[in-house]
Amino acid sequence: MAARFGAVLTAMVTPFRQDHSLDLDGACRLAAHLLERGTDTIVVAGSTGESPTLTHREKLDLFSAVIKTARGRGKVVCGTGTYSTAETIELSREAQGLGADGLLLVTPYYNKPPQRGLLEHFTRVASAVDLPIIAYNIPGRTGIRIEHDTLLRMAEVPNIVAVKDSTGDFQAISRLVSEAPDGFEVYSGDDWATFGYMCLGAVGIVSVASHLVGPRIRQMTELVTSGDIPAARKIHEELTPLFNTLFITTNPIPVKTALDILGLPAGPPRLPLVPATGEERARIEKALVDAGLL
Secondary structure, X not given: OOOXXXXXXXXXXXXXXXXXXXXXXXXXXXXXXXXXXXXOEEEEOOOOOOHHHOOXXXXXXXXXXXXXXXXXXXXXXXXXXXXXXXXXXXXXXXXXXXXXXXXXXXXXXXXXXXXXXXXXXXXXXXXXXXXXXXXXXXXXXXXXOOOHHHXXXXXXXXXXXXXXXXXXXXHHHHHHHXXXXXOOEEEEOOHHHHHHHHHOOOOEEEEOOHHHHHHHHHHHHHHXXXXXXXXXXXXXXXXXXXXXXXXXXXXXXHHHHHHHHOOOOOOOOOOOOOOOOHHHHHHHHHXXXXXXXX
């Protein structure tokens, strides 16, 4: 059975103009470009979309614009998670009203709730909406991990249907895939881990690199699913240098730089993120040449 949101979800950058204002036209053009090149579902206002520096109003404008662009072409999952349960519920309800296909809820960051607080947070938000929810486990950014037993309890909530996992913990993923209830889906949250995660039973990737090599990533996921592991591994190995280059500094600085080099809508990051240095830009450009993109 096909995964609910497909195998290739792109964590889309949020395009800004040179004055750092929101570029909605650019967002629509970029979303259309991605959906034509291997992406099943656009994830809007996640980490790669610089959600911490988007205002509530900007998020809603962005959700609305991308949902309209994607209609009939693919799905849209809106990043509505914050470190406030009340604000997350409000934003989630508004995203549902705009026509989102699903929600990405990052673990509350900075305030470090205990595991029972995490469970209560996700359960409260899930009960406030009818949309399917992907939990986002990224302890490197949030300072807190959703532990295995907590995830299993979250998976019992009917509309918490998946996890985007950015722990890089293959042992934990193997255990989660085997112990989670039927229908609960695991997505890799890191391009470098996609091949390994899918071999263990994950259904796909929430990708950054798919901005640049969406068709190749789609091909790799299809090869794993069909059982041609050697061919899938070959693509993984060919793309690994690009995956690594996209994280030479804080995401999304490198991917925004790459999109800019390729003439696609991205614009600068917003402070406290800063543009790539000259040296970083040169490394990114070389990676694009090596990947046959320039």
